[in-house]
Amino acid sequence: MTWLRALAAGGLSVVFPGAGHALIRDWTRALVFAGLYLSAVVIFLPTEQIAAAGSMTESMDLVTQETDTIGQFALSFIVLFAAIDATFRSLGFPPDSPSATDGPTCPECGKELDEDLEFCHWCTTRLEAPEDDEDEAVGTRSD
Structure with a gap:
């Protein structure tokens, strides 16, 4: 059951950083990771252009074309770090x-x-x- 909980926490953190920590009831880390991710989205993604896009396909094209390498790295790093942290914390590490x-x-x-x-x-x-x-x-x- 612990492994299932760890996989669920890691998977939820990949979908939205902080959700995995909320699953294991680590509220402070959940708020920190969610806030960090949302801040990075506002900083690195062209949010005004995405809001003005007419369809989801057009929005995704804008994201892939307008986001620079550093922005993609920052968002990926936050997601990966949140997933790893939620997985290890749900397993009880560090003890x-x-x-x-x-x-x-x-x-x-x-x-x-x-x-x-x-x-x-x-x-x-x-x-x-x-x-x-x-x-x-x-x-x-x-x-």
């Missing part, structure tokens, strides 16, 4: 060190959790209650 978090972590995704939740709010994995807490809860009920 988060367990000493970095003070509280409990999810056994599936490794992100920090609230102690009173019964599921991970990041990946929706159902969490088992610790046995010590169940014994204490049962002991207090019978008193």
Whole structure:
């Protein structure tokens, strides 16, 4: 399932940079990559000519003819970097060190959790209650 999620995140980032990060709920990176890509589109593509074009075919001809090599490289680099980053992040790389978090972590995704939740709010994995807490809860009920 992790590989499928990684492929989906990478594929969505190829379609639109930032979408793969939104899939894995990395909102800051999603906004950064989407903003970076949209800024590059405005800077490097002839947006006014594309808006004035009569058809989609004419728009695509304008994009291929009017975009210089540096613009094509910049847009391709952003798309490629977003796809690679989303793929690796969905696989859990770089690994988060367990000493970095003070509280409990999810056994599936490794992100920090609230102690009173019964599921991970990041990946929706159902969490088992610790046995010590169940014994204490049962002991207090019978008193």
